[in-house]
Amino acid sequence: xxxxxxxxxxxxxxxxxxxxxxxxxxxxxxxxxxxxxxxxxxxxxxxxxxxxxxxxxxxxxxxxxxxxxxxxxxxxxxxxxxxxxxxxxxxxxxxxxxxxxxxxxxxxxxxxxxxxxxxxxxxxxxxxxxxxxxxxxxxxxxxxxxxxxxxxxxxxxxxxxxxxxxxxxxxxxxxxxxxxxxxxxxxxxxxxxxxxxxxxxxxxxxxxxxxxxxxxxxxxxxxxxxxxxxxxxxxxxxxxxxxxxxxxxxxxxxxxxxxxxxxxxxxxxxxxxxxxxxxxxxxxxxxxxxxxxxxxxx
Amino acid sequence: xxxxxxxxxxxxxxxxxxxxxxxxxxxxxxxxxxxxxxxxxxxxxxxxxxxxxxxxxxxxxxxxxxxxxxxxxxxxxxxxxxxxxxxxxxxxxxxxxxxxxxxxxxxxxxxxxxxxxxxxxxxxxxxxxxxxxxxxxxxxxxxxxxxxxxxxx
Numbered sequence: 001x002x003x004x005x006x007x008x009x010x011x012x013x014x015x016x017x018x019x020x021x022x023x024x025x026x027x028x029x030x031x032x033x034x035x036x037x038x039x040x041x042x043x044x045x046x047x048x049x050x051x052x053x054x055x056x057x058x059x060x061x062x063x064x065x066x067x068x069x070x071x072x073x074x075x076x077x078x079x080x081x082x083x084x085x086x087x088x089x090x091x092x093x094x095x096x097x098x099x100x101x102x103x104x105x106x107x108x109x110x111x112x113x114x115x116x117x118x119x120x121x122x123x124x125x126x127x128x129x130x131x132x133x134x135x136x137x138x139x140x141x142x143x144x145x146x147x148x149x150x151x152x153x154x155x156x157x158x159x160x161x162x163x164x165x166x167x168x169x170x171x172x173x174x175x176x177x178x179x180x181x182x183x184x185x186x187x188x189x190x191x192x193x194x195x196x197x198x199x200x201x202x203x204x205x206x207x208x209x210x211x212x213x214x215x216x217x218x219x220x221x222x223x224x225x226x227x228x229x230x231x232x233x234x235x236x237x238x239x240x241x242x243x244x245x246x247x248x249x250x251x252x253x254x255x256x257x258x259x260x261x262x263x264x265x266x267x268x269x270x271x272x273x274x275x276x277x278x279x280x281x282x283x284x285x286x287x288x289x290x291x292x293x294x295x296x297x298x
Numbered sequence: 299x300x301x302x303x304x305x306x307x308x309x310x311x312x313x314x315x316x317x318x319x320x321x322x323x324x325x326x327x328x329x330x331x332x333x334x335x336x337x338x339x340x341x342x343x344x345x346x347x348x349x350x351x352x353x354x355x356x357x358x359x360x361x362x363x364x365x366x367x368x369x370x371x372x373x374x375x376x377x378x379x380x381x382x383x384x385x386x387x388x389x390x391x392x393x394x395x396x397x398x399x400x401x402x403x404x405x406x407x408x409x410x411x412x413x414x415x416x417x418x419x420x421x422x423x424x425x426x427x428x429x430x431x432x433x434x435x436x437x438x439x440x441x442x443x444x445x446x447x448x449x450x451x
Contacts, residue, residue, distance in 0.1 A: 058325055065321035091341070097334060099325045128324040135331070138338050145345045 012115045016161060027162045030154055031237060034199050037082060037153035039089035042196060048088060050095045053192050059084070059102040060190040066106060066118075066126050073113050074182045075157040080109035081189040082153045087146050100131045104139045112151050156185045159203035159236065166235050167207070168222050173214070180210035184250055191253050197246065200236040205246035208232050209254070212247075 020026050044053055060081060067077040083105040087093075093101060103123040110117040120133040144151075160181055169177060184206035188194040194202055211223055222231060229247070233240045350356050354366020362370035375383060 055326070062321060062323070062325055069321050094333070094337070095326050096329050097337070100329065100334070126320075126322050128322050130324040130329045132331070135334060135338075142338060142341050142345070145342075 021161050021165055027159075027236075030158055030162070031200055034154040037086070037150070038198065039085040039195055041089050043085070043089040044192070047090065047092055049092060051088065051093060051098060055095060055098055056084075056088075056192050057190055059098050062099070062126075063102050063106055064186055064190060066123070070118055070122070072106075072110060072118070074186075075155050076106065076109045076113050077186055078155040078157055078189045079113060079153060080105040081195075082155060083108055083143065083147060083151070085195045086153075087143055090146055099127050100135065100139055101143070103127055103131065103136055104143050107136060107140060108143065108151060154199050156188070156199040156203035156206065157182065159200050160185075160207070163203060163207050163232065163235055167211075167231065168220055169211075170216065173216055177207070177210050177214065177216070180214060181206045184209050184254070187253055187257060188250060193249065193253075201238050201243065201246050202250075204232045204236045204238055204243055205250050208243070208247040209250045213251075213254075 041047065044051070063080055063084075064077050066072075067080075080102070084101060087101060087105070103126070107118060107120060107123055120136045124131055124133050124136060160178060164174065164177065164181075181203070185202060188197075188202050188206065208228060211228060212225075216223060221227060229240055229244055232238070233243045346357060350358075350363065351366070354363045354368040355361075355370060356363055362368075
C-alpha cells in the first residue's frame, strides 16, 4: 500500500469559536488593551529624519503585494504594519534600511499568525536580493527587542467578527462584507494617517464603509446612515463624531486609490502605444495588475 | 454596487517589476551592508546595556551589578530546575527557512536521535552548528541566580 502525504496542500485554520465571539468580555478586553499596541508618537515629526510619509506608503504597498502574492492570512499585513510603526516610533531608521524593516516585520507577523510562515529566503528574494537572509535574522532580533517581544498586538481584524455578529446583516452577504472590511483595513494600514487610530475605530469605520458601499441598507432601517453609525459606535464604545470622520476618511482613501489605479492604467496604455517593443512585458504586467476595479472579484 | 480595488496591485506601480508581475523589487536603492552591520551592532549593544541596567546584571561578564533594583543570589546548580541549567542543545534544523541556502546539503542529512542529543557545556559545538543568531549570543545568562525585587514594577 502506498502512503500519500497531502499535508502540503492544506492550511490548518482554527474555526471561529462561538464561545469567544459570543462573550462580551472578549470584546471588552480587546478594547481595554488595544491602546497598548499603538505607536508611541507620530514619528515623522519627532523621530525620523531620513524617512518620509510617502516612503512608508511605498514599503507598505510592497508588503501588501508580497502578502497577497504569498496568500498570507489576512491579519499578517496589518500586524506587520503595526510592528513597523512601533519600531519607527522609537528607532531613527535609514531610508535604505526601510525595506529590510518591512521584510522583518512580515517575517515576524507571518510566524505569529500562520501555520506555514514566510521564509527568510523568500522575503529576501522579494527585496530583489538587496538584503541577505542572515541580515534579516539579525534584524529580527533588533526589532523583537525594540517591540519588547510584545508581538500579539490587537489589530482591526480582531474586531471584525465581534462587530459583524452584533449587526442585523443578511446571512448570505456576510462573506462579501467580511472581504470588503478586510480590504478597507488593509487600505488603512497603508496610510499613515490611520497609524495612530485605535484598531477598534478602524474596524468599526471599515464595517460602516463596507455596508454603505455595498448598499445593504435598503431594507433594514437599523442600517441607514446615522442609525448604522450610532449602532456601530455603541458596539465599540467609539464617539459617533469620531467614527463618522473615520469612515469618511476611509472612503476618501478608497476613492484616491481607485483614481490612482485608473491613472496607472491610463499611463500604461499610453506606454503601450508609444513603445510597442515593451508590449509583451506590459501585457504580462497588466494581466496581474487589474486596474478596472469592477472586474475584480475579491 | 461599489467595487473594491485589487489592493496593492492597484495602489502601487512605483518600482520595476520582477518576472510575471511579481512584487520582487528593491525599493530604496542599494543597501550598504557594512553600514547595516554597524547599525545592527550598535543597536544590539545599547539593547544589552539597557538590559544590564534594568536587571542590574552584566550579561557579558555574567556578574551582578551593585546598586540596582535587584539583589542577585547565587544558587547551587542542583537547586535550579533542569530547564534553567546551562547547557547546549544541538537540534537538527526542521525548516530550511532560517538556514542559508548554501548549507542545505550539509544540514539536511537526517540524524539519529543520538546525534541530536544534548551536549552539556559544549559551547564550541554550539557555535559551529547554529547559523541563526541566538539570544544567548548576547545574553549569556546562566540563570543560576534568582531575583528578589526590592521595588515593584
